[in-house]
Each structure stands twice: as structure tokens, then as C-alpha cells.
Amino acid sequence: MKRGLVPTAVSEETRADCAARVERLRSHLLEAGCDAALIYGDVSRAEDIYYLGNLCLFWNEGVLVVPARGEAAFATKLSQRSQPWMRAAGTIDAVRSGPNLPRLIGQVLADAGTPARRVGLVDRDWWPCAVLDTLDESLPETEFVDLGDVVRRDRVVPDERELEALRRLGRVAAEATNAAVGLEGTPGERIAAIERIARSAGMTDVFATAESAADRSVTVTATLQLQHLWLRVGRSIGGPLADHAAAESARVASALRDGASDATLAAALSADAPGDVTLSAEAVRHVDVAAADRSERTNGDASLRRDEVVVVTVTAAQDGGRASHTDTYLLREHSAELLSGVA
């Protein structure tokens, strides 16, 4: 659930950014021969909608309707009472509320005068069956096609304003993680330190964990959201494996660059880890980081490219003990810029 700051005014820059993103999606629609795109989101998965319309889906579900021509509209299960702040906080003026999303989508397309002969579903695999199955009933003449992760792909390389926001996220995440790591307290108190700092700094959402391992180490992780952007930092403290994870993280960071792959990161790890310590490294693009663990989406993807932002977690495990070191980087051609500088 979102409980962070949702500003009730939209800057001109944000309005222009969202308009440009919608136009880019429209160009994808034309290429695919579609009359409209439908983007489904729920409270746990709505970054595409935030990206296109600056809309924070703080609870429940909704579908952003982007016609190839005409105004975009948002259909949501949130009540009509939510509409004033949604219009104020987002760039989508047309908001429709009701319990039946497919019916709302049909109404939105009809209102827009869109023919809807062929409609693209963004990330069709993640659409809930109940919504997908009843779309046919609301739009019986329509052919639905899967547009895949077309919006996610547009988000992979951040623009300058997004980078600025990611750097801000990094600074807040570092401050919050330093505070959590530096205090003596319960896991809950460490989490509280992250919550207080990050939410007071105006983050959209905060997910903090403090996990104890069998070797008495504690791993603190801060996953922060600002607008549609996510960033993660994590540190282990108090166990023999924590130093291993930190040292190996430095080795992996030095291998980050344009073209790096899972194999590149694995090769950067020490080949002569002591005893039976098991080392692993995982890179996840920032667009696949969220409240829920989505790391699996990136695995198997093509190599990382310059200007992408990645969250890298290096883990050292031994006899039930486990330590990890997580940072977020901007990839350059021959190196990587650390966005989340924890002391």
C-alpha cells in the first residue's frame, strides 16, 4: 500500500514528460496497427501508469486507456470520491470509476470515438483473468493483441529528469540505510529509522526489511519509490560474512559496464572464497525493482547496456549464515556510477 507523499499539483515539466511518453506509446501503437493501448495496474504493479499519467494507484485496480488518437483516460475501481485528487495529482483529466473495469474501458473508448478494431494489451500476461475474459463481452468486435512490456522497455533508460530523481532516491536511501545500520536496536527499530527518514523526505513508498541470519548478522534493506522510480540499498552487519559480501561487491562493481552480463558479474567474484562460502551476484534493472520481489524478470535478459540503472546484490552464504550487499548503479560505457552511496 502506498502511504508516501502524493503531491496534489503537477509541474509543467512533469506534464510535458508524461505527454511525451504517451506520444511515444502512440508511435508503438501505430507500428503495431492498434487503435488503442490498455495498461492494467494494481497497487503492487502500477509503475507504467504512473510513468504515463503521473497517477499513483494507492489502492485497488485500474486501467489506463491510451487511444492512438484522442485523450487518454483512466478507468478505476476506486470510487468517484477519489477522482478530484487523482485529477489534481495526475495528468489524466478523464477518470471513470466503477466496479466493472471492462465495461468502463468500453465506455471510455466509445466516448473517445475510437473504433477499437484492434486493441493492444500492455503486459497481457499480467492481466487478471477476470478482467481479460470479460473484455470480450464489453468489446465483442475487438481483436486484442499482446503488446508485451512495451512501456517497461521505454522506461529502462532513464532520461535526465528521471536520473535526477534516482540520484535523490539514492541520497535518501543512503541516509536511511546508514541510520538503520548505525543504531543498536531491534529489527523493528532499524526499519523504523528507514521509514522515518525516507517518508519525511517525501518518498512515494518505502519497503524496509531487517532480517537476522543464523550467524547473528542482520541484513538491512531499503527499497524506496519516488514517482514511478524504484531504487534499493542493502547492507549486512554483525556477522563474519558481511565483510566478504562488501569486498565482493566492490569487485562486482568494478566489472559493471556496457555489455556486462550475469556471466560477467559471476566472473568478477573471487574464485578462491574461503572454506565453503558460496558467493553469488545478481543484477536487476531498476524497472524490475518494486515492493514485491520481481528480480526474476531480469534474469535471462540480454546484457546490461550503458545508461541503464541496475540494482546489484552480492550474497555470501555459509552454513545457514547469509550476508548481502546491495547498491544501485548507473552504467557507463567503461564503468558504473554509484547512485546509492552508503558509508
Next chain:
Amino acid sequence: MNATVSGGVPDTELSWRQERLRAAMLEAELDGLLAYAPAWRRENVRYLTGAPITGEFAFAYLPATGEPAAFFSSERDTRAAAATALVSDRHTIRFDDVAPLRDRIAADRVGRLGVAHAEMLPAGLRDRLADAVAHLELCSATALMDAVRLVKSDWEIERLRAAAALCDEGWRVFVETLRVGVAEYEVVAEVEAALKARGAEDNFMLIASGRDEVRGMTPPSERRLQPGDLVRTELTPQLNGYWTQICRTAVIGTPSDEQRASFELFEEATAAGLAALRAGVTAHDVAAAENDVFRRHGYGEYCTSRHTRVRGHGHGLHFDEVPIMEGVETVLEANAVVVVHPNTFTPLAGYQVLGDPVAVRDGGCEPLVRSPRELTEVPA
């Protein structure tokens, strides 16, 4: 959300849950029950596994006879389920490879399978399960699990009491934080920190500040509190898996006559709802008792969907369980836990919230929070 794992669910509790579920499955002629958990609705999988999961999706499977199984999208969740040890057959699966789940269903030769939250199952997962379920009769088991989970065990109510104590603490911190000039999101930051420091896993929280122009609850904004504001919150911490909600309103400064009148109206409605609540009444009965107060005072139109949603709702492993609304004939049995809140807009003082969580008992209900229902005044 945090990862401090709560104490395990005792074997007796697990047996009680499985017996109730299997009795309901027998009545529904189900050979198997598959609970699906998307990232925002994990209650059914948690009920079966006890695991505080954080991954993108998960399944829990309970056959009519035999051992249950669980399937998680992240290794972390599989480890969390291992820690609770309620389900010994555990697997980590991927969105594009659900073979362990398919194999288990096939091995059990299930004929009729009920799926809880079937309506939320992503199309891609359904496609990948298609081979395994092609020969099955599939049906939704969402209502079945909702009905079973509606009635809590004494063990569960003990946990809901603990969550309710956090409600009291959260409200105390909320009031302490209120002052002229503080922004809504800064209030939330302090409350979140206080709740997490005391072990809360999560918190569902809405806030709205301002005067009679406020029409509903919102996420926290940059708005800074002003003298004369009503500051409303629905505060819903989750502790050891269980959610409990308190609804309160404070005023910055001395309340106006309209604000006092508004509070008295809401207090009368809340009290009426609580007085109507006892084992055997329906959700409709409770909602009607609350709404009758509004109707009697000439504010009946503000009980409609134009201005409000529900007059309360169930609590448990999800914070928004059975809706308390006129027309909902669900019987509230003993050991159901609900919050009674007549939250709505009126022209008296704008949107107002007031409500208490309670456990339903044979002759009435047991309050779970101690915070007095009053219009709390904060110095301007």
C-alpha cells in the same frame, strides 16, 4: 512490510484451519483447493502457510486428503515458509515455469479444483497451468475461503488484540505529531516509524485534513495543517499477519459547533452499529443500524455510494474482509472480527471518520481498542 518473522502457527491452529477448509471443500465437492496470492492479496496463502511472504505471487494447495503444498515466486518466501514449517512440500517457481505446481495437481488426480482469488490469477500463469488443469473442473473458491476465514480461532483473536493495541499506539503518536504547519506526509512518516518500531509488518493508512470541503480520504499530500482543520485517519497496522483498524478524527484548535455536531452524529451512529452487533446478525443489520441514525437526523443521502463505500468491514489476514453494507446478508458469527465505522461526508463538517474494531460475541461484541471515541482537540 518488514521481514521480522512472527512466532510460528501452532499445530492445533493449523489442524483447525485445515478441518474447516476441508469441511467446506466437502460441501462444495472439491477435491483440491488452490489459493492464489498476488502481491496485494496474500491472505489466503498466509492462512495456509503461515509465511510472511513478500514475493510477486504465490500459491498454496490443500488436497481433500494428503499433505498440503506451497509454491513461491521468491527464494526468500520459500525460506520464510520453511521457518513456519506448516507446509513441508515447498517449491520456488517462476512465472514462466510452474512445473512443480502442475506436477502436484496432476499427481493428485484432482477432478474438481477450487481456486481462491481465481479472478486475480494472471493470464500468463493460467496459460502455463492450462495443460495441468485442462481435464479438471475449475471453480472459484474465493467465497469459500472468505467464509472460512471470517470466523477466527481464539489464537487468531489474540493476535488481532495485539494488532489493536498497535492501533491505540498509532493513534497516540498520530495525535502527538499534529501541529499547525506539519504536512500530512510528515505525520504519516512518524506514525509509520512508530508502528514499525513496535513490530508492525505493514500498515494501511489514509489521511485527510481540512474543513468541510473534504469529501473523502486520500493518500498523504504536501498540505500543511491549519487552525480549525479536522484531521482524519484510518489507521490499520498489520502485526503477525493480522490487521486491525481504528478510525478517528482530531481537530486543530477548538472545534466549531458544526464539527461538534458532526462528531456527535458519527458517535451516535457508531454506537448504534456496535449495539446491533452480536453473533447471528447480518452485515446488513449492522449497517442499517448505523444508517438509521443518519436518516433520523436528515442525513440519509450521505449513506449512499455517492458519498461512502461501507459502514465497516471484516478484519483478519486481510484488512478489508466482509463488507458491512445494507444488502449484504452475510451472517456475522461468533469470533468474527469487524470494524464498525460510519465514515462518510456530510455538510456539517465534511468527511468524518470514527470507528472501532470488535470481536463478535454471542450476546454482543468485545472492544479491541482502548482509545476513547472522542473528537480529540490539539492545541492550535
